[in-house]
Amino acid sequence: MDWLLSILLVLALIAVAFLTVAHRGQLRVLRTLRRSDQELTAELRERLASETARRNELEALLASMTEGVLAVDLSGRLININRAGADLLRLSRERVLGQDLLEVVRNTRIAELLRATLDDQAPQHDEFELSLAGDALEHPRMIQAQTATLLDGDQRTIGALVVVHDVTQLRRLEAVRSDFVANVSHEVKTPVAAIKAAVETLLDDHDSKMPQTDREKFERMIARQADRLDAIVEDLLSLARIEQDPQDAPHPMEPHQVWPVLEAAIETCAPKAQTKSIQVTLECPSILSALMRANLVEQAIVNLIDNAIKYSEPGTAISVNVSEEQDDVVIAVRDQGRGIESQHLSRVFERFYRTDRSRSRAMGGTGLGLSIVKHIAVAHGGRVGVESRPGLGSTFRLYLRGAHGDTANDRTAPAMPPAA
Amino acid sequence: MSIFLERQVDRLKKQVLALGTLCEESVRDAVTAVLKRDAELAERVVERDKQIDLAEVDLEEECLHTLALNQPVAFDLRYVVAVLKINNDLERIGDHAKNIAEQAVALSEEAELDQMPYDLRTMSQHVTEMLRNALDALVTLDTEKARAVRTQDDQVDRINANMYDDVIAAMRRDPHRMEQLVHFMSISKQLERIADHACNIAKDVLYMAEGEILRHMRLRKPSPDA
Numbered sequence: 001m002d003w004l005l006s007i008l009l010v011l012a013l014i015a016v017a018f019l020t021v022a023h024r025g026q027l028r029v030l031r032t033l034r035r036s037d038q039e040l041t042a043e044l045r046e047r048l049a050s051e052t053a054r055r056n057e058l059e060a061l062l063a064s065m066t067e068g069v070l071a072v073d074l075s076g077r078l079i080n081i082n083r084a085g086a087d088l089l090r091l092s093r094e095r096v097l098g099q100d101l102l103e104v105v106r107n108t109r110i111a112e113l114l115r116a117t118l119d120d121q122a123p124q125h126d127e128f129e130l131s132l133a134g135d136a137l138e139h140p141r142m143i144q145a146q147t148a149t150l151l152d153g154d155q156r157t158i159g160a161l162v163v164v165h166d167v168t169q170l171r172r173l174e175a176v177r178s179d180f181v182a183n184v185s186h187e188v189k190t191p192v193a194a195i196k197a198a199v200e201t202l203l204d205d206h207d208s209k210m211p212q213t214d215r216e217k218f219e220r221m222i223a224r225q226a227d228r229l230d231a232i233v234e235d236l237l238s239l240a241r242i243e244q245d246p247q248d249a250p251h252p253m254e255p256h257q258v259w260p261v262l263e264a265a266i267e268t269c270a271p272k273a274q275t276k277s278i279q280v281t282l283e284c285p286s287i288l289s290a291l292m293r294a295n296l297v298e299q300a301i302v303n304l305i306d307n308a309i310k311y312s313e314p315g316t317a318i319s320v321n322v323s324e325e326q327d328d329v330v331i332a333v334r335d336q337g338r339g340i341e342s343q344h345l346s347r348v349f350e351r352f353y354r355t356d357r358s359r360s361r362a363m364g365g366t367g368l369g370l371s372i373v374k375h376i377a378v379a380h381g382g383r384v385g386v387e388s389r390p391g392l393g394s395t396f397r398l399y400l401r402g403a404h405g406d407t408a409n410d411r412t413a414p415a416m417p418p419a420a
Numbered sequence: 421m422s423i424f425l426e427r428q429v430d431r432l433k434k435q436v437l438a439l440g441t442l443c444e445e446s447v448r449d450a451v452t453a454v455l456k457r458d459a460e461l462a463e464r465v466v467e468r469d470k471q472i473d474l475a476e477v478d479l480e481e482e483c484l485h486t487l488a489l490n491q492p493v494a495f496d497l498r499y500v501v502a503v504l505k506i507n508n509d510l511e512r513i514g515d516h517a518k519n520i521a522e523q524a525v526a527l528s529e530e531a532e533l534d535q536m537p538y539d540l541r542t543m544s545q546h547v548t549e550m551l552r553n554a555l556d557a558l559v560t561l562d563t564e565k566a567r568a569v570r571t572q573d574d575q576v577d578r579i580n581a582n583m584y585d586d587v588i589a590a591m592r593r594d595p596h597r598m599e600q601l602v603h604f605m606s607i608s609k610q611l612e613r614i615a616d617h618a619c620n621i622a623k624d625v626l627y628m629a630e631g632e633i634l635r636h637m638r639l640r641k642p643s644p645d646a
Contacts, residue, residue: 076434100434103559106441106552133552137452137544342596346532385535
């Protein structure tokens with residue numbers, strides 16, 4: 001029995017040993033497996049992370065571009081659009097992906113550009129107007145677009161890429177500049193030519209044979225033309241100041257009582273009015289306020305009164321009336337001067353426009369006065385208007401946005417005593 | 421639906437959208453030409469009308485093709501029929517835009533009026549917006565947008581109805597501007613017609629979309645073409 005027991009014991013031991021070894025082996029295999037599994041996971045995670053990082057990097061790169069980037073496939077469907085592109089075209093990125101580009105941006109020029117890019121397999125470039133929902137008709141955006149073909153790893157064309165850039169502001173500034181240069185050079189050249197001629201005449205007079213009276217005539221001419229140049233430069237500078245973007249303006253628009261501004265303007269013009277014994281009267285509800293930059297509005301009214309004085313006969317009257325029309329405050333400057341022919345009416349606010357060149361120069365105008373008034377009105381979100389009957393007089397109106405809250409009261413201030 | 425039909429409908433959609441875009445731009449450019457007194461822009465609109473006419477013929481042929489060869493049913497049939505009708509409206513819109521552009525050319529040769537006899541700017545803004553909404557509705561089959569077009573039409577009609585009084589008053593004030601004022605009267609009329617066509621497009625879109633509802637009803641009681 002004992003041997004049997006010991007054999008069994010030995011067998012059991014062997015079995016245990018075997019099992020242990022086998023288990024160890026299994027464990028080792030398992031461990032190896034687990035290790036490789038862990039390694040694999042880690043590696044995958046790493047790869048995934050780097051892939052994500054790279055994608056994020058690309059997305060960030062696209063997202064931080066100021067140019068809009070759109071990618072379309074061969075059938076014209078939008079496969080990617082960056083944030084700038086979506087903002088520029090006022091689209092929601094999520095909603096438009098996968099849609100036909102023409103469904104998203106209805107513009108024939110973009111469509112043509114893409115077609116040309118895919119047909120010719122060559123980059124294209126174009127600039128066009130784009131009008132989006134809510135844009136004012138007369139102020140579309142100018143869009144510059146560049147395209148290129150999209151290639152995959154095997155250099156096969158899989159679509160096209162469009163880079164869009166909003167150049168509205170840029171083009172507007174360019175137009176302003178070219179107009180400016182054309183007009184300024186003409187207007188500045190005239191006094192400069194006169195000064196040059198006078199100076200040359202004086203210099204030619206080596207032996208001082210010229211009579212004193214003639215000499216003085218030339219000197220006065222130089223002084224007068226220099227004044228003219230000075231006035232033009234001064235007006236140009238104020239135009240430049242008005243044209244500043246309202247956001248950059250040093251003094252923001254604020255509600256301001258209207259009549260003190262008008263009174264100051266009339267005060268400024270009083271000496272000129274006096275010399276022609278013209279009466280300037282003011283009628284303005286004292287409680288009326290408008291949104292304005294007071295110094296600009298004062299300048300506009302000074303320009304209007306100054307014009308009125310210039311074109312009025314001595315002894316006539318000029319009236320400044322203020323009224324309310326719906327939400328607007330309307331300042332009307334009315335004279336009894338010679339008036340303006342109807343064909344000129346629509347153009348008198350243009351820069352350097354003159355109804356009668358020789359005459360208005362003789363009056364000392366720079367050709368910019370009314371243009372300044374108009375720009376001031378526009379800078380206030382308002383407008384200007386003119387009515388005139390030749391021989392009977394003109395009325396210029398400046399429309400400003402009323403400041404609400406205290407405009408309900410229509411109490412009228414007593415008419416101001418005549419300034420002259 | 422067969423893959424051919426699907427492709428064909430897709431093609432129709434692209435084509436009608438391309439035509440719509442052309443018309444939309446023509447209307448916008450035409451009124452801008454009036455407002456800005458830009459004869460050159462107006463000439464471009466007149467020129468573009470030929471392109472619109474050709475596109476209309478192409479689209480009509482494509483529709484007839486689809487009907488004859490693919491014999492669409494249910495929604496697809498509704499779609500093709502609606503596109504046929506919209507095609508017509510778009511071509512008319514193109515014609516009206518051309519007419520406005522011609523008035524713009526004439527007006528640019530006359531002296532400028534200090535004041536428009538009626539609020540052309542607001543009217544144009546409404547009309548272009550209506551056309552935009554109608555085409556947006558066509559793209560997305562958005563019934564809400566389609567209905568918005570019809571309410572906007574009332575505003576345009578109101579401006580057009582008051583226009584006569586305004587123009588006549590302006591003629592009394594300024595008889596030697598009669599010619600310009602007559603042009604403005606005609607422009608208002610054309611804009612009103614464009615607004616009506618935009619309304620028609622919106623109605624057709626509603627009809628298409630309503631077709632979708634019908635299709636859902638048919639799902640409950642299957643028929644061979646569902």
